[in-house]
Amino acid sequence: MATTNNGAPNTLGSIRGSNISFKNKDTENNSKIDLSDLEKDFSVLTEKNENPFPTEVFPKDLQAIIYHAHNNYQFSIDYLGAGCLSAMSAAIGISYKVEVLQGWLEKCNLFMVIVGRTGDAKSHALNFCFKPIQKREKALFQKYEQEMRDYERSLGGDQEKVEKPFLERLLINDSTPEALIQAHSNNKRSLCIYMDELHGWIKNFNRYNSSGEEQTYLTLWSGGVITVDRVSSKSIRLDDPFIGVIGGTQISVLKEFAKGGRSANGFLDRMLFVFPEVQKNIKWSDNKQDEIIMQNYFAIITDLIDLKLNPNNESNIICFEAEAKKFLFDWQNARPENYLFEYERSIEVKLQQYVIRFALILQLVFNICEDKTDKEIQLFAVKGGIKLFEYFYFNAIKVRDETIKKNYNESLSELQRTILDDLPSNSSFSTADAIKIACIIVNGKPRISERQVKTYLKDRKLFKKVSHGFYQKIQ
Incomplete structure (x- = not known):
């Protein structure tokens, strides 16, 4: 958190005190012109975009951050919106889960792929979105270095032996299963694979025939128990894994994501593809960053990271309010039952599950931005999750068009x-x-x-x- 002149820690509310107050238009009706709404209206009018990222699902403070970065650095709104969504997911980890039905608990981990051309600033946009987490990672590494110095001093002394420290972290870029699971065993709250280029991650799948790497990631996406046995080291069991994925890829590489049966086993359909309809060349500028807006963003992500587990050191469980649950179930029950292409069914099913994850993220970030303590997921969060479903469904079909080579020698359904x-x-x-x-x-x-x-x-x-x-x- 930032601090005031007298050294007292700022809360998110106190940081906002000197900033424009961005209230949710659904909860406050006044005559003030809302800058975020103006930005949204302007982009709709000036860009022929069939599938714009639905920034309106976010709190006004977060919308202001996205449009500020878009105007200052010309990063794609799609990249910024999806990057913020992924950063919030990584920050929340297993601190909260949503109970959908008795015995069905859903986490909010996301597998996200940012698609674009060379030079579209995919990495720069993600770096902007993950900067608050990178700042926390830097502090954790400094803490680790000090603990290692203390540990090494203890090895040659007479004092009681100090347990060897481990590096606390939220992000990892070494995606081998061994490194990932070892790191996650030390960081049980959450871990996010963060890579500039996900092509390397995909390319390494099943490089050894018996590795089962792809199946491991399918299990991690679902949050199932993972047990790893190694001859040279002790076995590791992860009862409650939380692994997210975020990174970029080029359009020409998309077919790699569908190879090796990944288009048929459901792996491809677990990916949230960010594939902007409108993409402009980046023009350099020396626009100044609004420090208040950036402080707001750092405060939002920091508060999400600092969400506590319950007194039993387990996830807090949040339920849907009655109206929200009915709306969600009615929507799901009314979805199509027949599909022209089998891949549409698989995309549909996985994205329906993502609606629940989106709703949990949106509810928690609104609670923080609006200083609420709602104990249930409300209707607005469900509706926002469905808007994100529509956005990512469009992109999933677009990716399939890029990756599937239709075989017209086979019969149509x-x-x-x-x-x-x-x-x-x-x-x-x-x-x-x-x-x-x-x-x-x-x-x-x-x-x-x-x-x-x-x-x-x-x-x-x-x-x-x-x-x-x-x-x-x-x-």
């Missing part, structure tokens, strides 16, 4: 053939016509969703675009 047969064969048809035909009601529900129809129409092996919004089947 029965549903694909049926819809293809139902569409006009001798004339062009509009997107609206296709939606009307494809989305007929079957057993009380649309046969497929409107979004699925639009995805289907992009298949240039089946349809050609004759004009804006009009298509024709390729005979």
Whole structure:
């Protein structure tokens, strides 16, 4: 935390005292112009972005930080929004879990991949978002160095032997399973794999046939128990692992993420891809950083890191309030049951689980920013989680388009053939016509969703675009 002139520690509230007060427009209605809303409206009007990152799900203080970094450094809002989300996840760790149903506890770890071209400032944007955690890591390393000096002095003396210290940390960039699990056994609250380029992480998977590295990460994503036996050292058991992943990759490397069966075993669908629709070349500038806004961000992440476990040294359990839980369950129950492509089903299922994780993060960060102590996840957090679901679903489909090479020697699915047969064969048809035909009601529900129809129409092996919004089947 920052300190005041008299040396007293600042709380998040006291730091904000000299700053513009960014209140949640859902909780306060006044005539003041909100700068974050103006920034959002401006980007919508000036950029043809079909899938903008939903910054509105964050508290106003956090939105101000994102737009400040975007305006000052021209970092992509997508990179900043997703980077902040990942940093908050890493800061929270296992301090809180959400109880969805009796016996179903969900953590908030995220596997995030930042996609872009060379020179899109992916690493710089992530460095900005993780700077408060890097500052904490520096302090922890200094503490470790002092403890090691004390330990080494104790080895040659007569005093009682001091236990060898270990390095406390929140981030790790050595992604070998051995290094990861050893580090996590010493840092049980959380650990996040943080790498500039995730290509190396993926490339090393299963470099030894018996390593089972990919399966280990599938288990870590789910938060399941991990036991590692080594001949040369003691066995390690992680009963409650919390591993996050964050890093960048280039568009041309995306196919590596789908190799080795990762597109079929659910691994690819556990990744949250950040793939901006709009990406501009970075222009250098000497704009000055707003220190108050940066202090606010450091305070938010620091407060999340400092969230305590319960008196039994276990995770605090938070539940959904009744209205939020009903909304979430109604939304999930109304999701489509039939899919044109099997990968859509797998993406859908994993991202539904992410909605719960997003809601937990959003609730905790709102509690900190607005000085609340809500003991339940509220409706706004669920709705924010669903907005993030929509954003990441769009990107997941976009990544599949990049990575999947469709094999048209194989038969289409029965549903694909049926819809293809139902569409006009001798004339062009509009997107609206296709939606009307494809989305007929079957057993009380649309046969497929409107979004699925639009995805289907992009298949240039089946349809050609004759004009804006009009298509024709390729005979």
